[in-house]
Amino acid sequence: MGALTHADRRTSFLDQLHSAPERILLLDYDGTLAPFQIERDRAVPYPEVPELLGKIIANGTRVVLISGRSARELRQLCGIHPQPEIWGSHGAERLLPDGTYHLDALSPEQQNGLRQAEGFLRDQGLEARAEVKPTAVALHWRGLTQSAAEDLRSRVEPLWSELAGRNGLELMEFDGGLELRLRGKDKGKAVVAILRECNPNAAMAYLGDDRTDEDAFRALHGKGLTVLVRDQNRPTSADMHLRPPGELIEFLHEWLASSQEER
Numbered sequence: 001m002g003a004l005t006h007a008d009r010r011t012s013f014l015d016q017l018h019s020a021p022e023r024i025l026l027l028d029y030d031g032t033l034a035p036f037q038i039e040r041d042r043a044v045p046y047p048e049v050p051e052l053l054g055k056i057i058a059n060g061t062r063v064v065l066i067s068g069r070s071a072r073e074l075r076q077l078c079g080i081h082p083q084p085e086i087w088g089s090h091g092a093e094r095l096l097p098d099g100t101y102h103l104d105a106l107s108p109e110q111q112n113g114l115r116q117a118e119g120f121l122r123d124q125g126l127e128a129r130a131e132v133k134p135t136a137v138a139l140h141w142r143g144l145t146q147s148a149a150e151d152l153r154s155r156v157e158p159l160w161s162e163l164a165g166r167n168g169l170e171l172m173e174f175d176g177g178l179e180l181r182l183r184g185k186d187k188g189k190a191v192v193a194i195l196r197e198c199n200p201n202a203a204m205a206y207l208g209d210d211r212t213d214e215d216a217f218r219a220l221h222g223k224g225l226t227v228l229v230r231d232q233n234r235p236t237s238a239d240m241h242l243r244p245p246g247e248l249i250e251f252l253h254e255w256l257a258s259s260q261e262e263r
Helices: 006-019 049-058 071-078 108-123 146-167 187-197 211-220 246-260
Strands: 023-027 062-066 085-088 093-095 101-103 130-133 136-140 169-174 177-182 203-208 225-229 240-242
Touching: 006 203, 006 225, 006 240, 006 246, 023 049, 023 187, 023 246, 049 062, 049 246, 062 187, 071 085, 071 093, 108 130, 108 136, 108 146, 108 169, 108 177, 146 169, 146 177, 169 211, 187 203, 187 211, 203 211, 203 246, 211 225, 240 246
Parallel strands: 023 062, 023 203, 062 085, 203 225, 225 240
Antiparallel strands: 085 093, 093 101, 130 136, 136 177, 169 177
């Protein structure tokens, strides 16, 4: 028997979703639910997405946003009601729908390293391109020419790499920037933690676009459906590819229809 096509995987998953004892929808935010914006505070979801996700939550699906953004910032931006669960800072923060909040502790060395990283960006006049989170500092170069982005990287990467080595942090590149963050935290580990909490027969899917989402795709491999959401396909560990916003919205409608049917 040949390998399953993307359409086969999708149909098989939706059939499973219909009768599953638990449904869990895991979602990246920037680039997946919301188009990228140079001004990050304007990155609101595609039209129809918040309403659809609200209906999906109301029909019994556990919806979890897993993002590099800080959890509280994402709660304000996403516009989803009822509120979803949010794992921010690549899983170092957890914000439950009832407002319960957990933040992983940083060592004094890690705190010092992040303060130095933030101070360096400030001294270089790069505050407008900095994003300071509870467990990380990011530098964004989205919107710059390739040469300007490479110049920015060459100014920041050597020092941040040194800070990572000396302070128990790690340096990671993402689509559009660099991030110095708490070591050992990634979206894949967040998925593993959620898997431990759920029914072993749960129907679970993860949708994401960035290279940081590949950790989540690998963590869920063989245990759920993984979906790359972006205009152009690329080499990926995901099971299938959707183009936003149309194909993304179509998939969410299918999820809602399956969760509304009698089991």
